[in-house]
Every structure is written in C-alpha cells, then in structure tokens.
Amino acid sequence: xxxxxxxxxxxxxxxxxxxxxxxxxxxxxxxxxxxxxxxxxxxxxxxxxxxxxxxxxxxxxxxxxxxxxxxxxxxxxxxxxxxxxxxxxxxxxxxxxxxxxxxxxxxxxxxxxxxxxxxxxxxxxxxxxxxxxxxxxxxxxxxxxxxxxxxxxxxxxxxxxxxxxxxxxxxxxxxxxxxxxxxxxxxxxxxxxxxxxxxxxxxxxxxxxxxxxxxxxxxxxxxxxxxxxxxxxxxxxxxxxxxxxxxxxxxxxxxxxxxxxxxxxxxxxxxxxxxxxxxxxxxxxxxxxxxxxxxxxxxxxxxxxxxx
Amino acid sequence: xxxxxxxxxxxxxxxxxxxxxxxxxxxxxxxxxxxxxxxxxxxxxxxxxxxxxxxxxxxxxxxxxxxxxxxxxxxxxxxxxxxxxxxxxxxxxxxxxxxxxxxxxxxxxxxxxxxxxxxxxxxxxxxxxxxxxxxxxxxxxxxxxxxxxxxxxxxxxxxxxxxxxxxxxxxxxxxxxxxxxxxxxxxxxxxxxxxxxxxxxxxxxxxxxxxxxxxxxxxxxxxxxxxxxxxxxxxxxxxxxxxxxxxxxxxxxxxxxxxxxxxxxxxxxxxxxxxxxxxxxxxxxxxxxxxxxxxxxxxxxxxxxxxxxxxxxxxxxxxxxxxxxxxxxxxxxxxxxxxxxxxxxxxxxxxxxxxxxxxxxxxxxxxxxxxxxxxxxxxxxxxxxxxxxxxxxxxxxxxxxxxxxxxxxxxxxxxxxxxxxxxxxxxxxxxxxxxxxxxxxxxxxxxxxxxxxxxxxxxxxxxxxxxxxxxxxxxxxxxxxxx
Numbered sequence: 192x193x194x195x196x197x198x199x200x201x202x203x204x205x206x207x208x209x210x211x212x213x214x215x216x217x218x219x220x221x222x223x224x225x226x227x228x229x230x231x232x233x234x235x236x237x238x239x240x241x242x243x244x245x246x247x248x249x250x251x252x253x254x255x256x257x258x259x260x261x262x263x264x265x266x267x268x269x270x271x272x273x274x275x276x277x278x279x280x281x282x283x284x285x286x287x288x289x290x291x292x293x294x295x296x297x298x299x300x301x302x303x304x305x306x307x308x309x310x311x312x313x314x315x316x317x318x319x320x321x322x323x324x325x326x327x328x329x330x331x332x333x334x335x336x337x338x339x340x341x342x343x344x345x346x347x348x349x350x351x352x353x354x355x356x357x358x359x360x361x362x363x364x365x366x367x368x369x370x371x372x373x374x375x376x377x378x379x380x381x382x383x384x385x386x387x388x389x390x391x392x393x394x395x396x397x398x399x400x401x402x403x404x405x406x407x408x409x410x411x412x413x414x415x416x417x418x419x420x421x422x423x424x425x426x427x428x429x430x431x432x433x434x435x436x437x438x439x440x441x442x443x444x445x446x447x448x449x450x451x452x453x454x455x456x457x458x459x460x461x462x463x464x465x466x467x468x469x470x471x472x473x474x475x476x477x478x479x480x481x482x483x484x485x486x487x488x489x490x491x492x493x494x495x496x497x498x499x
Numbered sequence: 500x501x502x503x504x505x506x507x508x509x510x511x512x513x514x515x516x517x518x519x520x521x522x523x524x525x526x527x528x529x530x531x532x533x534x535x536x537x538x539x540x541x542x543x544x545x546x547x548x549x550x551x552x553x554x555x556x557x558x559x560x561x562x563x564x565x566x567x568x569x570x571x572x573x574x575x576x577x578x579x580x581x582x583x584x585x586x587x588x589x590x591x592x593x594x595x596x597x598x599x600x601x602x603x604x605x606x607x608x609x610x611x612x613x614x615x616x617x618x619x620x621x622x623x624x625x626x627x628x629x630x631x632x633x634x635x636x637x638x639x640x641x642x643x644x645x646x647x648x649x650x651x652x653x654x655x656x657x658x659x660x661x662x663x664x665x666x667x668x669x670x671x672x673x674x675x676x677x678x679x680x681x682x683x684x685x686x687x688x689x690x691x692x693x694x695x696x697x698x699x700x701x702x703x704x705x706x707x708x709x710x711x712x713x714x715x716x717x718x719x720x721x722x723x724x725x726x727x728x729x730x731x732x733x734x735x736x737x738x739x740x741x742x743x744x745x746x747x748x749x750x751x752x753x754x755x756x757x758x759x760x761x762x763x764x765x766x767x768x769x770x771x772x773x774x775x776x777x778x779x780x781x782x783x784x785x786x787x788x789x790x791x792x793x794x795x796x797x798x799x800x801x802x803x804x805x806x807x808x809x810x811x812x813x814x815x816x817x818x819x820x821x822x823x824x825x826x827x828x829x830x831x832x833x834x835x836x837x838x839x840x841x842x843x844x845x846x847x848x849x850x851x852x853x854x855x856x857x858x859x860x861x862x863x864x865x866x867x868x869x870x871x872x873x874x875x876x877x878x879x880x881x882x883x884x885x886x887x888x889x890x891x892x893x894x895x896x897x898x899x900x901x902x903x904x905x906x907x908x909x910x911x912x913x914x915x916x917x918x919x920x921x922x923x924x925x926x927x928x929x930x931x932x933x934x935x936x937x938x939x940x941x942x943x944x945x946x947x948x949x950x951x952x953x954x955x956x957x958x959x960x961x962x963x964x965x966x967x968x969x970x971x972x973x974x975x976x977x978x979x980x981x982x
Contacts, residue, residue, distance in 0.1 A: 228651060281916045289967045297970035299591060299651065300798055304962025307791055311952040311959065312912070315944065316905045425787070429659065432652050469667045476656045483641055483649065 198340045200462045201455070206346045206415055208454020209353030213408035214431025215438065215446035216360065217279075217401030223377040223441035224397050225291075230302035231282055232405055233428015234309035238278060239271040239406030240419040241313065244322055246270035253325045260330055264414075268352075271410045272403040279402025280395050288391070306424075313421035321418045330414075345414040352411065356404060357447055364443060369396055377441065405431075426472070430457075433475060437482045439492025448490060453478070541723040548809050549716050556708055565704050567817055572711035573773055575812035578796040579718050579805070580765030586802040587731065588758035589738030593790065594638065594654030597661035598763040600785030601631045602770020604665060607688040607780040608681070610695075620694035620701075627771045628764050635763025639756045658790065666782045687781035691774050707776055714772065715809075718765060722805050734758055788955075795958055798965065798972050807974025819954050825881050828949050832941055836934065849927075857931040861893040864935065874898050881946055894942055904944035911940045 214236055221229045246267045251257040258266070286305045290298045326345070334343045364370035376383040376393045384390045412427070413419045430453055438449025453475055460474035461467040467474065482489065536544070552572075556564045577599060584592045605627045609618045618626075638657050669684035682688065693702040694710070701710050725731045733754050736744040745751045774780050796815045800807030821827045844850045868875040878896035881887075890896075897903045914933055918926065945953045965972070 281913075284920075285916055286963050286966075290970065293966070293970040296585070296589070296591060296802070297966045300794070301963050301966040303791065303794065304959045304966065306959070307955055308959030308963065311955040312908070315948055315952040315956065316908060426659070429652070429656060433656070436649065436652065466667075470663065472663055473660050476660045479653065479656060480641060483653065487649070 195339045195341075196462060200458045202340065202342045202346060204455035204458030205451065206349050206454070207457060208451035209350050210408045210412055210415075210427070210450070211430050211434045211453050212447045212450025213353055213356065213404045213411075214427060215434035215450045216357070216443065217405045218432050218435040219438070219440055219443065219446040220373075220397050220401045222435070224373065224380070224394055225287070225298075227287060227298050228302065228432070229282075229287075229401075230299070230428070231286075231305035231309060232401070233424035233426075233431065234306050234313075235275050235279055235282075235402045235424070236405040236409045236412075236427055236431075237313060237419070237421065237424030238309060239275045239409030240413045240423065241317055241322070241409075242271040242274040242406065243267040243410035243413055244324060244419060247324065247326070264326075264330070264348075267410055268407055271406040273406075275406025275409070276399040276403035279398040279405075282402075283395060283398040288394075310421060310424065317421055319421065321420045324413045324417050324419070326414055326417075343415075345411075349411040349415055352407065356407060360400065360404070361443060363400075369393070373397060430472075430475060433479045436479065436489055439489025442489070442491040445489055445491030541720060544723070544806065545716050545719045548719075548806070549712065552712055553709075556705055561704060564708055567820060568708050569704065569711065569776055571812050571816040572708070572715055573769060573776070574793065574796055574816050575809050576711065576715050576718060576769045576772075577766060577793050578800070578808045578812055579715070579722060580762045580769065581793055581797055582802070582805065582808055583722070583725075583734075583765070584758050584762035585797060586804070587726070587734040587738060588755060589734075589741075590755060590758060591651040592654045592759065592762065593651050594657035594661070595762065595766060595793065596785050596787075596790040597658040598631050598635060598766035599770040599773070599789070600661055600665065600780075600782075601634055601763075602627050602767030603774035603777075603780045603785070604682055604688065604770075605630055605767070606771035606774045607691045610692040611688050612690050613680075613683065613688045617692055620696050624694075624768065624771055628768050631767025631770070632760045632764040635760045636756065638763075639759035658785075658787070662782055662786055665780075665785075682780075682782075685782060687779050689779045691778050691780065693775050693778075694772075701775065707772075711772060714768070719805060719809075726805065730754070730757070791955075791958070795962060798962065801972030801974035804972065804974040807972060810974065811972075819958075822954050822957075823950055825946050825949050828946065829886070833938075836937070840934075853927075853930055857934055858893075860931040860935055865893055865895065868895055875903075878943075881942075890942065895939060896943065904940060904947075907936065908940050908944055911936050 214232065217232050217235075218229060221227060221232070247253060247263065250263050250266060256263045282305055286301045287298050290301055330344045330348070334341050335347070336342070364373060372383070372388045372393045373396070375386070376388060376390055380390055383393075408427075409419075412423070431450070434449035434453040435446050436449070437452055438445030438447070440446075456478050457471050457475050460471045464470075464474055539547075552568075555568060559568075577595075581592070581595050584590050584595065606623055608614060609616050609623045609626065610620075611617075638654065641653060665682040665687075666685050668682040669680040693700050695701075701707055733744070733749050736747065736749055737751060737754055741751055773784075777784070792815060796811040797808060798811075799814060800809070800811030818831075821831065840850065840853065844853055865876065875895050875897045877898045914936060918929070918933060921929065945956070
C-alpha cells in the first residue's frame, strides 16, 4: 500500500471534513429547532467567503497588508462571521418567521427563493468570474511534515479553527443559559415558550450561530483552495446537509462526525475509486443513500416518534 | 401573532371550520365565477385553454410561436407532472428535472447519429416512458423510508448526480461492452431526429407546437380524471396527513411510489419532446435553473391546482421573455411598484401625500446632488421617451455607476429588511426615501443586468414574497394546518 498517498488523502479529507462539519452544524442547529431545511445555508457560506475577500482587500490586500498576517486573518474571520450571522438572522426574520404556522412546504419554497436571491445578488455584485484570495504571501506556502504526513499551513489552520469552534459551540450549548434554552426549544418549542423562554430570541441566536459558522467555513475554504465564485455554495451546502443527515440531523456531535465522514469519503473516493476525481460527488451520494437505507435517523440521531 | 383568516376558532371542529372557510370564499362576484367554473365539465375547462392556444399560431409569427408557445407548453407539461408528485402526493421532489433529462437523453440515444439508431417515434416514446418510470421507481424506493426534507435532499442530490453523470459519461468503460461514449459528455448529443410517427414527421415548429398542445390537453384530461378518482383522493389524503392516511389503511408507501413514478413518466415523455425541439441533448439544460423555473410555475399556480399551473406556465415563461428588453421591463417594474402602493396605502389622502413626497424627494435629491456632487448626475439613463427625460431630471445617474450601485444594492436589502421593524410614523416618513433607493438601484444596476442575474433575483424575491402573502399560491386552496 502506498502510505504517502493515503496520508495525503487523509489530510485533505480531514480539511474538507472540517469545512463540511461546520456547514452541517448550521443545518443541524436550525433543523433541530425549527424542523426546517434551510436551503439558503450554502449561499450564506458563499457570502462568508466573499466577505472575507472584501475584508482582506480592505486591509491592504495579501501583498502589503496593514497589519501582520495573523491579525489580518483574524479580522477576516471576524468580518465574515459577524456579517454572515447578521445575514442569517435577517433571513430568518424575513423569510421564515412569517411562515412558522404555514404548511410545511411553504418555508422550504421560501428558502429556495432566498437561495436564488443570494446567489444571483452575488452574481450581480461580484460578477461571474473567480476571485483569488492569493493569501500565500500572507501565510506562506511552506508545508510541514510529521514523518510522511505532509500538510500546509491553511490546512492545519482550518482543522484547528474548526475544532476550536466546535468545542466552543459544544460548551456554549451544554453550559450557558442560552444554550440550555436552545436545547429545550429544540426538544419542544411550545413547552419551552410556556416555561418563559423567549423562543423567537432563541431562534434568532441559533440562526446567528449557524450562519457565523458557515461564514467561517467559507473563509477557510478560500484559504485552502484559493478561489471563490458565486455558485460555490450550492454543492458545499448539499454536502453539508449530507453530513448532517449521515450524522443524524439535529445532533451536534453527529454533524461533526458526519462532516468528517463525508470529507474523508470524498477524499478517499478521489484517490482510490475508479474515475474518482470525476465522480467523487456520485460516491458521496451513494454513501448518503446507503446510510439512509440502513439507518434513516443517522448515526447519532434518535428515531423520531410521531406524536398525534 | 396576527390571527390568520383560516385559523379555526377555539371550540370549533377544524374540519367544520375549513368547510365554513370554503363556503366563505364563494361569496361575491369572485365566488360566482368560481362556482360556475367548478360546475363546468372537464372537457369544457380544458377547451377554455386549448382553443386560444390552438388559434395562437395562426395569429402570431413563427418566431413568437417558438419563443413563447413551445416553451410555455413544455413548462406546463413539466409542471403538470411535478404537480402529481408535489401537489397531489406532497412529496418534495427536487430531482425532477433529472427525469426530464433522462427522457431527452434516452430518446437521443434511440434516435440520433450517436449510436446510429433511428427508431420510429411510436416505438421510441413508450420505451423512453417505461425506462424513465423505472428509474423513477428506483429513486423513489428509498422514499418509502423518508419523508419531507430527507426526500428533498436525496432527490436534489440525484438531480446533481444526473448532471455529473451525463457530463462525464463519454469516458466510462463499461464491463462487457468496453469504452462507450454514452452521452457525448459536455458536448451533448446533437442532431436528434424529429418524431416520426409511421412515416409522418413532426419536423416544423408548427407541428411540434400542436403535438405539444395535444399532449398538454391529454395530460390535463387524464389528471382531471385521476384527481376525482380513488387514487387521487388517496394522494390528497396522503398530502394532508400521511399518518392519518396510514391509519385509515391507505397504502401510503405504494401511493408515494406510484406518484413518484407517474411524475417521472410525464417528465420523461416531455423530455423526449424537448429533445426533438432542441434537436440536441445538452447537460446544461437539465440543471437547477430549470428546476426552479418549474417550481415557480407550480407555486405561482397553486399546489394541486391543475388549471392554476397552466396560468403559472404562461406567466413564468412569458414574463422573463418580456423582461429581456429594458423597454418592456421598465413599465412592468414601475407598474408593479405603483400597484403595490395603490393596494397597500389607504385612505387616498395618505396615498397622495406619499406620491407627492416621493416626487418632491426625488427632485430635491437631484437638485442637491447637481449642486454639490455633479458627478452623481452625469451618467446616462437607458432608453428614450418622455418618461426617460423625466427620470433624467429626477433620478441620480452617477458617472461610473458600478461601485455606487453595488453599495446602494446592499443598502437597499438592509433597508428592506429593517423597514418592517420600524414604528408606524417612521415607516410613513421613510417610505419615499426607501422607494427612491429601490428605483435608484433598479435604474443603475438591475436594469443594466436585465438579461442575466436580475430576472432570477426578481424570481427569488417573488417566491419569498408569495410565500409570505399567499403560501397556497394564486389558485391553490388553503389547507388547514392541524395542531
């Protein structure tokens, strides 16, 4: 067996996987509370990548940045996360909240509308061409290695930042008052509101957190792969949702593990399966079907009991 | 929370309330028209649409028939098929366009120089329909265990997988056969034969138009009968409440599958027709864009409403064509804004004040800008005529509009999101500036990109707005949500 290929694939799979996990968390949080598939989530991720780009260029661009590299990177993340968070809250206010008592299909269609709107707004403003991040000068092109395990700085950064964000999220949900409110709202919205929890506020916070995570993932993607374009949210959103479903939608550890599984599967498929680089998405699709057939509630999900 | 008209009162049985609501809808002149309409036999209802459509090519030019007629009918046929899956059975199928693509590719394989087969239409069409239906069965099988959103994501992925497959299937080596160019990759399959029914070739636009019209009429009649049948009723029961339907011993899984397969068959058939019209099967034709268009048609018309879909198809296929030129788009845009103001703002003194305020605000902004920042008024407006000359003195047209317009666009979205959060007084005061901002963005940014992104932006905004105002669509009936 070719170990260096295997290690390369594992590193890129873990990188991809952490991106998918961050996107999946947004889907999972929102789904857990509203039982809503937020189709616009992938496009929020795309907007995050573009916000990062604007922040980078507002700070002098990759060639002669105003601050040192680390500060610029941090500011890019802050801008993208805050911007996306606000965008997510606005989307919820405008497109989902008025439909909370409508038939189930209405918010889905509304979400589709938001997705089209965001995608084409991006096309209108950013144009149809690819934008380069060119952050290699900022963070360097050097690769490091542990034995035959090679990785670049953006890859390491992505995995580390994703893990940090996930730990923060887990602590927030498990320990803080608001996190407790989120858990109870997701368990039973009506009962939670009767217990004096401001459900609207909890939902807004959930959208803020989910969208901010997607924004961070957008910047990470751009740092690793270098190029962004207005349609990048679609496939990423699809994979993120796949990850959420595989892990068990509504479950936070499930979204993380699901993201890693999808990322690694995609990476290994590219390397080992016939015509993998062309058909990697088909293999991920096959994995999704397999999981749904064997365990419809996902790895960490509990089978829902329908109450009448 | 504001109480919606169709929310049942406390202490009233929901079913009774819904029936009462239905009766309530049938009052006034609208009720009278609706009641007449309901009493018409199916054939007569179909004729109401078919007759004008049959006369249309005689009155119009060849180009118009091709541009508006063919596409309207293809869209209508597709939306009718989708309506079975989503409107009747309530399954959110986002891979529907893939079945359409399957139909087109299947026919292209059977009747084009790609493999040298040139099948007659009477043999090829049944094969296409059966194979597409079988693929629908395969995709639908997992849906037995899925509901709602899971099915949506699975089918969306299937649609994407289809596009990836046909884009790359020219390089696959199959076992036994070896290397085969199945779909022509990104170049697609060209030179598809026209339909050839026992030697009668459907090779002109006119013949294709009438073939489509007959197909639409047939499907309409078929659906009207299915709608009244046992299966149709069972589908609707399934849509309203799968659990209750199952308790009533309705075979839920079988019905889901049959709806899925039925929809796939209609899409496959439409695909074959589309293949002959376009004379080529290209992967890009079967992507998300078309899916959204078809969904827009079905949503606009109303879920489960067959006639609504025909109207939706006419609107969705002709409005974007009209929007292609700025000469048409401008009156549509200002007309829509005016209409919204007329409907929303009452009584009339308030309306007059708002309109006067808007006009005055425009002139004031223009005068200030001309005095202080002449760069802001030196640009050119699009078009000519009296209205354009008025705009030149009223609206700002900056010299290099791109950057300013981009910022204004983002500001506009933020303003529109914030606006409903304001108090009443502020809303009244800030309406003219908001409208002015919207018009500024329209003139300087949206109108410039009218052929591209603008149309889809408007489509997306329309979907969100429609769901907010009327979730059941224009012609759909409101369903009573069970708590």
